[in-house]
Amino acid sequence: MPRLSGVNLLGVLLAAIVMFFVGYIFYGMLFSSQWMTARGYTADLAKDANPAWMAGGFLIELVLAFGLGWVLKLKGAKGLAACVSTALMLAVVVAFPILAYDFVYGFYHYLPGLMVDWGHILVSLGLAGAVLSFFD
Template sequence: MESINWLAIVVATLLTFVLGAIWYGPLFGKRWMAENGFTEEELKNANMAKIYGTAFVLEFIMTVNLAFFLNGLSVQEGLMYGFATGFGWVAMAIGVNYLFARKSMMLWFIDGFYFVVSFLIMGAILTAWT
């Protein structure tokens, strides 16, 4: 715990959160809504404070968890393990769930690869700031 850089964790979490705003906004927002069958009206009626607040806490927990694994590694290793975590574990786990839920491959790409990029960012920041 002593060697964990909490500032790096907060920054990595914030950047992952910002990535989500871009990813699910201008990049893939409309397509994500269509793939989920959401309308703009449905999204406006959601409890966004609860959704954003909980998402931030969950991303913080993911970042802390990754920090324990990456502690003391180089940036190159952080990127490699960030990618391996995002692609090999998270995106593939989402893919398995989406197969059984009969969700589209496009939705899997949008959701799964958000986490690939997120864990790359986390891995880079967590190892650059050690």
């Protein structure tokens, strides 16, 4: 399998796909109204959105999956439990505080929206860690 900095790129691709679909489930199916309220969006704005931005979203997932794979490699995490726990730790100590910036400094201090974002990151990174655990 091709590798970059020791990280299996097939694992990165599969982890990114899983993360992308978790985002679809969270923001497109389960919590779309809470997230739209948190951002101040309306249904009219949503229907006019350019779907090409989804490609940018997938690029973000690829970078996150690669970064997680790289951290797992540096840490020497092997096996499902070690990879998932490392991913969840990164979600709590890195991703959650970054997401909280928008909540604290933005115009919409809507806690349910922050919880949707945090839940998405927690589930996404946890599942990505699980996927990557199979690609040493």
